[in-house]
Amino acid sequence: MRVVTKLPDALPDISPLAADFPIFSERKEGLVYLDSAATSQKPRQVIDAVCEFERKYNANVHRGIYPLSEDATERYEGARKKVAGFINSESADEIVFLRGTTEALNVLALSLGIWQLKPGDEVLTTVMEHHSNVVPWQMLSWKGVRLKFADIDSEGQIDMDDFATKLTGRTKIVSVAHVSNVLGTINPVREIADMAHDNSSLLIVDGAQSAPHIPVDVRKIGCDFFALSGHKMLAPTGIGALYGRYDLLRKIEPALGGGEMISEVHQNGCTWNVPPYKFEAGTPNIIGAIGLGAAVDYLSAIGMENVERYDRHLISYALSRLGESDDIEIYGPHDIEQRSGVIAFNLKGVHGHDTAEILGRRGVSIRSGHHCAQPLMERLGISSASRASFYLYNGKRDVDALIDALDEVRKVFA
Numbered sequence: 001m002r003v004v005t006k007l008p009d010a011l012p013d014i015s016p017l018a019a020d021f022p023i024f025s026e027r028k029e030g031l032v033y034l035d036s037a038a039t040s041q042k043p044r045q046v047i048d049a050v051c052e053f054e055r056k057y058n059a060n061v062h063r064g065i066y067p068l069s070e071d072a073t074e075r076y077e078g079a080r081k082k083v084a085g086f087i088n089s090e091s092a093d094e095i096v097f098l099r100g101t102t103e104a105l106n107v108l109a110l111s112l113g114i115w116q117l118k119p120g121d122e123v124l125t126t127v128m129e130h131h132s133n134v135v136p137w138q139m140l141s142w143k144g145v146r147l148k149f150a151d152i153d154s155e156g157q158i159d160m161d162d163f164a165t166k167l168t169g170r171t172k173i174v175s176v177a178h179v180s181n182v183l184g185t186i187n188p189v190r191e192i193a194d195m196a197h198d199n200s201s202l203l204i205v206d207g208a209q210s211a212p213h214i215p216v217d218v219r220k221i222g223c224d225f226f227a228l229s230g231h232k233m234l235a236p237t238g239i240g241a242l243y244g245r246y247d248l249l250r251k252i253e254p255a256l257g258g259g260e261m262i263s264e265v266h267q268n269g270c271t272w273n274v275p276p277y278k279f280e281a282g283t284p285n286i287i288g289a290i291g292l293g294a295a296v297d298y299l300s301a302i303g304m305e306n307v308e309r310y311d312r313h314l315i316s317y318a319l320s321r322l323g324e325s326d327d328i329e330i331y332g333p334h335d336i337e338q339r340s341g342v343i344a345f346n347l348k349g350v351h352g353h354d355t356a357e358i359l360g361r362r363g364v365s366i367r368s369g370h371h372c373a374q375p376l377m378e379r380l381g382i383s384s385a386s387r388a389s390f391y392l393y394n395g396k397r398d399v400d401a402l403i404d405a406l407d408e409v410r411k412v413f414a
């Protein structure tokens with residue numbers, strides 16, 4: 001039986017889980033990694049599962065009736081069940097494996113946009129969205145579909161009055177981030193689901209930044225669709241999942257055509273396979289799904305409530321340390337309960353890129369720029385921000401290294 005390392009109740013200097021992540025010991029120069037919102041590091045358990053599959057089980061799935069292919073299929077479908085359990089969907093048939101959140105949102109925009117939406121229909125989102133929840137909807141403008149943005153308040157939370165005003169009889173789809181990748185805001189998706197459904201709109205939740213950090217229960221949220229990216233939650237890149245309510249997955253048309261997604265093909269047309277296969281055209285990212293299954297095992301063994309609690313310790317410590325200086329502007333909610341994972345900030349008078357570059361030279365990896373959220377940058381009246389993002393392998397020492405390195409930036413610009 002594998003011994004699971006527990007996350008401690010108070011923030012330690014070094015996370016006990018860091019030892020599971022080879023990158024921290026194998027890079028000679030050391031690594032203070034504070035860019036997990038971009039992509040997370042991978043634990044040995046995921047790397048081993050991926051290697052084991054390639055060595056012992058590799059074959060295409062669903063196609064062969066020989067034992068190796070049956071083995072591969074069983075493992076691939078097993079990963080689907082794990083993801084279904086992780087977000088508490090009713091069945092594994094509601095989980096579509098795709099490349100990630102971006103692909104999931106594009107598939108939805110194409111499926112719903114081409115087949116369902118009519119000129120004059122509206123999609124309602126928020127001003128804090130990642131571009132992947134903006135551009136696919138804007139691409140439907142050729143069809144006369146309009147994208148509207150609910151505003152945020154001074155705390156970086158959705159202005160629910162503005163949201164309610166913009167939710168009209170024309171709004172067919174509401175698509176919002178569960179957690180903002182810049183502000184860290186945890187959005188009230190349960191309340192939004194009720195408002196959307198009372199208005200006969202569908203609710204899509206972008207879970208790219210929530211699934212890695214907080215417990216997700218798609219049934220409790222009451223959303224119609226939920227998208228996540230494996231690489232932000234310890235799995236390899238190129239794999240993600242789209243949850244869709246089964247009745248909706250049955251009803252909507254697929255966006256991508258090819259092998260596997262059909263039931264029959266003839267010269268005069270074709271019929272679709274059942275969900276989720278209807279949305280998985282071509283050979284899927286089998287190895288990615290295996291990695292995602294292993295990542296889900298890893299996170300589930302720790303417990304997402306524990307991951308969330310540990311995250312709060314990290315954010316709380318980082319906010320208090322960053323708050324020691326009055327030359328740092330921090331974006332997002334002040335209330336620690338309202339935020340998760342990331343802290344975006346600007347050191348007054350210093351461009352975010354300069355901050356990130358100097359920190360990088362000191363071995364501290366953070367991100368700077370618009371974070372694929374330009375409408376939000378415009379709303380905040382800034383062109384860029386630095387962003388430190390945390391995960392279960394970070395500890396106090398990582399936060400302290402960030403604070404020390406910021407002193408270095410101040411010296412350069414003094």
Ligand SMILES: Cc1ncc(COP(=O)(O)O)c(C=O)c1O
Nearest residue numbers: 100101102130132181206208229
């Ligand atoms: C909130 C949010 N949505 C969507 C995405 C896109 O995810 P991916 O690049 O994995 O498709 C990201 C990536 O940073 C994100 O933070």
